[in-house]
Amino acid sequence: xxxxxxxxDRHRLQLSLAVISLIVAWSVRQTQGAGLLEVYRLITxxxxxxxxxxxxLVNARTWELEQxxxxxxxxxxxxxxxxxxxxxxxxxxxVAPVIGRSADHWWxxxxxGRGHLxxxxxxxxxxxxxGLVGRVVSASDHTSRVLLISDPTSRIGVxxxxxxxxxxxxGQAGDRAVIEFYEKDPDVRPGDAVSTSSLSSLFPPxxxxxxxxxxxxxxxxxPQALVKLSAPVSDxxxxxxxxxxxxxxSMVSINx
Amino acid sequence: xxxxLSQWSPLTLNMLNWVVIVGSVALCALTLPxxxxxxELNGMGPNWLLIWVVAWSLKRTxxxxxxxxxxxxxxxxxMTAPYPSHAVGLACVGILTARLQKQRYIEExxxxxxxxxxxxxxxxxxxxxxxxxxxxxxxxxxxxxxxxWVYHQQxxxxxxxxxxxxxxxxxYPLNRWWERLQWIEQSS
Numbered sequence: 363x364x365x366x367x368x369x370x371d372r373h374r375l376q377l378s379l380a381v382i383s384l385i386v387a388w389s390v391r392q393t394q395g396a397g398l399l400e401v402y403r404l405i406t407x408x409x410x411x412x413x414x415x416x417x418x419l420v421n422a423r424t425w426e427l428e429q430x431x432x433x434x435x436x437x438x439x440x441x442x443x444x445x446x447x448x449x450x451x452x453x454x455x456x457v458a459p460v461i462g463r464s465a466d467h468w469w470x471x472x473x474x475g476r477g478h479l480x481x482x483x484x485x486x487x488x489x490x491x492x493g494l495v496g497r498v499v500s501a502s503d504h505t506s507r508v509l510l511i512s513d514p515t516s517r518i519g520v521x522x523x524x525x526x527x528x529x530x531x532x533g534q535a536g537d538r539a540v541i542e543f544y545e546k547d548p549d550v551r552p553g554d555a556v557s558t559s560s561l562s563s564l565f566p567p568x569x570x571x572x573x574x575x576x577x578x579x580x581x582x583x584x585p586q587a588l589v590k591l592s593a594p595v596s597d598x599x600x601x602x603x604x605x606x607x608x609x610x611x612s613m614v615s616i617n618x
Numbered sequence: 619x620x621x622x623l624s625q626w627s628p629l630t631l632n633m634l635n636w637v638v639i640v641g642s643v644a645l646c647a648l649t650l651p652x653x654x655x656x657x658e659l660n661g662m663g664p665n666w667l668l669i670w671v672v673a674w675s676l677k678r679t680x681x682x683x684x685x686x687x688x689x690x691x692x693x694x695x696x697m698t699a700p701y702p703s704h705a706v707g708l709a710c711v712g713i714l715t716a717r718l719q720k721q722r723y724i725e726e727x728x729x730x731x732x733x734x735x736x737x738x739x740x741x742x743x744x745x746x747x748x749x750x751x752x753x754x755x756x757x758x759x760x761x762x763x764x765x766x767w768v769y770h771q772q773x774x775x776x777x778x779x780x781x782x783x784x785x786x787x788x789x790y791p792l793n794r795w796w797e798r799l800q801w802i803e804q805s806s
Contacts (some may be wrong), residue, residue, distance in 0.1 A: 379636070380685055387692035394704060395696030396646075402648045462651025466704065467662040467698040467773055468746055473651050514765065575697060596661050 363559060370567045395603075396502035399462075403475050403505050406461050428577055455489070455602040456480055461505070463596075470513035470535060474601065477501045485564070492593035494518075495568035495601055506603075511571065512539060517563035519544055525549040528559055531571060531585070532576055537595060539572065541587045552576055566604075579588060624802050631799065636797055642773035644789065646670045657784070659776045665783040667694050668742055671708050672735050673789040675715035683712025695703070701797050702749035714741065731789045732782040739778035743770060 371489060462473035476482050486498040488508050496510040498527070509516055512533040520531045520541060527548040529541040541556065553574050554574045560567035572591040579585045623631070646666035657663055667690045675683030691705025698704075715734060747770040749765050 381684070383689045384692075387689040390696040391692040391700055394700075395693070398644075398647055398693070398697060401644075402651060405648065462662070463663070464655050465650035465694060467663070467777060468750075469698045471698065486751070514769075534765070535773075547715065 394500045398569045399473060399505040401500055403461055422566050455604050456482060458601055458603050460599050460601060468508040470533060472508045472510060474506045474508060477504045477506045479503050482506045482603050487565055488601050489604060490593040490598045490601045495593050495595060497564060512536060512591060517561045518565060521559035522550050523555040525559055539589045539591055541589055542584045550574055550577060552588055635799060642792060643670060646778055650697055659780045662777050662780060664781040665739060668708060668739060669735055669785045669788045671712050672715050672738055673792045674711045678716055680713045680716040683716035684709045685713035696788060702753060706749065707745035711738045711742050728786045732785050735785040736778045736782040739781045740763060740774050742776040743777060761775055
């Protein structure tokens with residue numbers, strides 16, 4: 363005779379294990395894999411590498427250039443203040459190692475080895491040699507996840523540096539992206555540099571993004587330009603994270 | 619000296635089996651963000667969790683396959699973005715693999731496992747692409763339909779090649795372990 367008790371006795375273990383697996387997997391999903399990423403960072407810690415001698419030379423040269431740039435920027439700001447223009451200041455940067463790439467190729471992400479405890483918050487801007495890389499979308503204690511600008515879901519307001527034409531940049535996987543311009547006939551040529559515009563709500567203005575490779579004026583809705591992103595995302599091992607002044611959350615963390 | 623496995627108590631064996639299962643899933647999940655030389659094609663890595671689901675489902679029922687697919691899909695969601703979910707694609711993979719009736723039609727070896735993984739990656743990629751095209755978000759984050767399917771064509775093939783080449787690395791040890799367990803259960 364069929365008895366529900368007997369069935370329960372036979373399948374009790376399997377059922378509870380199945381339920382436990384589901385609960386654990388659900389919690390991983392809800393916490394955005396924070397625990398997993400922390401474990402991953404611990405395991406890969408010995409392999410994260412140190413800058414070699416050549417890199418140190420390059421770093422010294424970069425430092426020198428950065429100092430000159432900083433001097434010029436502050437001079438520029440002083441001049442702008444004289445002209446009564448709004449002043450944009452850049453926050454302090456945290457250097458972070460890249461410890462992982464995206465876990466699925468439909469998303470263009472990377473994982474950094476610094477997190478909450480290093481004052482990295484959601485919305486922080488990630489910059490590498492060459493220009494803008496992306497934006498922090500989630501952070502655990504020691505890791506943080508970056509949505510790259512090459513992700514198809516990321517949108518950035520950009521402007522071309524020569525002719526100051528505005529457009530919206532949309533990622534296209536790899537190191538390519540597409541700009542859609544607002545105007546019908548933008549004055550843009552291959553080779554023009556592209557940087558973030560002052561209208562962007564997520565990124566500070568003036569960060570280099572890439573270079574125009576070709577124009578597609580015949581597109582129906584709006585003219586498009588194909589852009590090669592300037593930061594070599596697949597090769598970089600270290601990035602700088604800026605807590606941007608535009609994200610209110612990060613400001614709270616800088617000045618408690 | 620350790621006792622041979624056949625002399626262990628069924629409870630210990632069961633526990634050990636769960637340790638192996640959870641450990642191998644964790645290992646697969648932790649390998650996802652890693653890109654070692656030879657593990658990369660066009661910036662993509664193998665889909666380790668999908669390989670695990672195939673290895674698990676080959677000799678199990680469709681229900682078990684679906685459950686494993688959902689659990690591992692949720693984990694992968696946690697490691698990328700929760701939307702659209704990987705759980706749908708991996709559950710399809712689990713069900714289809716379990717329904718293949720491999721013993722009847724296909725010889726059991728690396729090549730057939732690699733072939734199954736190849737097909738299943740294409741299935742999972744297509745499910746993801748369909749999800750992207752069906753549930754488009756608001757205007758600011760949606761991807762144009764044409765781009766989704768162009769991207770699907772570009773990546774499905776290389777992703778499938780890479781995953782099927784790496785499939786035996788996951789399949790072989792797990793299969794050996796489960797075969798051994800089965801043998802012990804039957805002989806006792």
